[in-house]
Amino acid sequence: MYRLRLAPDDTDIKFMKGRYAGLIVSAVLSILSVVLFFYPGLNYGIDFVGGIVIEARTPATADFPALRAKLSHLGLGQVALQQFGTAQDVLIRFERQPGGDQVQQAAVEKVKAELAKDFAGTQIRRVEAVGASVSGELFRNGMLALGLAVLAMLAYIWFRFEWQFGLGAVITLILDVTKTIGFYAVTDVQFNLTAIAAILTIMGYSINDKVVVYDRVRENLRAYKRMPLRNLIDKSINETLNRTLGTSMTVFLACLPLALFGGEALEEFAWVLLFGIVVGTSSSIFIAAPILLFLGEGRLRRGNPQEPETETAPEASEG
């Protein structure tokens, strides 16, 4: 019987040997991400800063120089033009117009009138205009959702496991999220409401992965009362390795077509998720587990004689 295995059975990889390397690499990447978040910063979408986006389809191949020349003289500030999909599709972006909400509406009218006048036959396929009050609220709510999600995860895992698990999961989660934000900064993908959804999804996926590994650690803590924590965590990761990789694989496979053919709106979202799946999977092994080891050493083995950490093979204590 042929079975596709992503990792051989009975692996005995000493993951915890690489714990410092894992944590350092992760911390460096996350710090870099935070730096990138402030400088040069994210490419905030109109959801969060307001502004105008118009998607137009010109009758022939879009004449970018002409479009730029005409649209930048409307007195609406810098115009950003971007081609996507076919050569006829143009994305026109203006920053939020200074002034009240009505000003955005007036600006939309101006752009539409200009397109109708000098680029006859142009089809307006999508219009989005967001004013200052709404974008401010959307941003606040988005950030609130992220913050609450982290707290909810901490509470849930603390309640279901021990505090060391909860703290380990949340620290890992924060490292994952910062890297994802770094991804946004590096790729210049728009940071908007969809990005919040993507980050929450990655958090959900990543936590899900941690829960599975932690679950096995907890189970093994009960089964092997004398095994040193370090060996026990290694054993747990090895035992769940096929599942961890398998689930990452299926989510990755489900996401991949979305990234390749999902259409403008979903493609960016899917690429971020693909990045998040890789980050979330690796952090289960290289970040969440080592943190648990640091936090739990000597504490998670209550009621048992402390054993000095040794490099002996764990098989000796198995029943």
Place this chain on the structure above:
Amino acid sequence: MLYFTRWKIYTIIGVCVAGVIFTLPNFFSRELMAGLPGWLPHRQIHLGLDLRGGSYLLLEVDMPAVVKERLAGLQDSVRSQFRTANIGYVNLTNDDRAVTFTLRDPKDRDESLRILKSLSGTVGGSALGGGQDEVQIAIGSDGNGSLTLSEVALLDKSARAVEQSIEIVRRRIDETGVNEPQIARQGDHRILVQLPGIDDPDRIKRLLGQTAKLTFRLLGSDAEAASGRAPPGFELLPSSDVDRRSAGPARYLVRKRIEVDGGNLVDARAGSNSQNGEWIVNFEFDSAGGRRFADVTRNNVGRPFAIVLDNKVISAPVIREPILGGRGQISGHFTAQSANDLAVLLRAGALPAPLSVIEERSVGPDLGADAIRSGIYSILIGFSLVVIYMALAYGLFGLMANVALIFNLILTLAVLSLLQATLTLPGLAGILLTLGMSVDANILINERIREETRKGKSPFAAMEAGFKRAFATIVDANLTTLIKMLLLFGLGSGPVKGFAVTISFGILTSMFTATVLARLMMVSWLRWKRPAALPV
């Protein structure tokens, strides 16, 4: 965990069959569904505006304007009350919360308090009383007085203004013949308008952008108008004829006193003038309005009066004869479109406060169709990849997991149909993502069974242990995701909510399909074949 009672098996099969039945309506057109007997399920998933094309407008009711108008009215009443009672006052004015004045003679204080009391209505409370004064009146011993709108009055006013606005917005949009518009209150003073199939909402925005307060008032004399300053009780209003197509003046001196207003109209229709072919709007008053209009025109024959819309004078005809029938017409250099729009506005009634569009998202129908197409292709490809992977990785049990996955998809669609939920583009992504995540449960179970088998357990014992041990993990893993999605649903807006909804129901139904349905299949197979070793 391996024993299923007979009724349990029937229930599981029943749920799956129900899932299929409730999903089916989505594959037929609405017209076809309407022709089927009523007892068949007919609920369908709604497509969001980003998938079917349409406009999403978020409107804000200008509350300061409502308060300002009430205060201006209050100030007028104070003036006339004082005048009738012959009480001297100075500095009568209003700020954003109160009307203030100073009595010339502080001795008039008690008398003033008495007559001003009549200006305040009550707000809140019930038929049995218990309401609060709308206005708090205070006059100091130095003669400085104020009428302040109470907190309750402000809240009450804003709630009523939003309610009225929603009603008027609904009427105006209904007049334009948009199919299935959705109009709902959002937050404290916002109105969400969703217009399926409308990708260029310019006309609707124009219709909603006017308060359409129509008033009929008398004009001041030309001599007074020429001075360029409005005497008390009058105001200078611009002409709506900005292009100066007619010979009329650019500004009119109009009396503040309103003789009749648009609230008394029962009908308004666009038409054309039989003599010069110009577009006009014919209107008809209700009986009270008709009587007032008749009185005013009878007493003012030969003098001009102004038809004022939103503080602009549309026209100022001279009254040639008393108008007794309660009917009239407005001419003001209309086009067919503008005459029709005005008629719509007059029929629907005036907004209590100006509305402004603070967020607009419009999607053309062909773009929506493109999005559906690529979304569905992506789902099909992603689904196939997952199915192939599961079959390769877990063989027969992988195939059973795939059957469970198909039912996961069907049940998710069934729940969405039953709730008549709205499927958005992010929602489609959510469905795809659920498929990837819900097989996680089966992977956990299969890996566990494999592990137990390798430890030397018998097929039955291995399967029992596999399901039992994996279950706690599955619950933990899924609950964490559900918590996230609840947050996203609560705090997210519009399209992102759709993502949270599909994932949540996907996860909930996967708990059933991946653990219960897959278990039933695997156990039935085990009992039937009684293999010496499990094919894991």
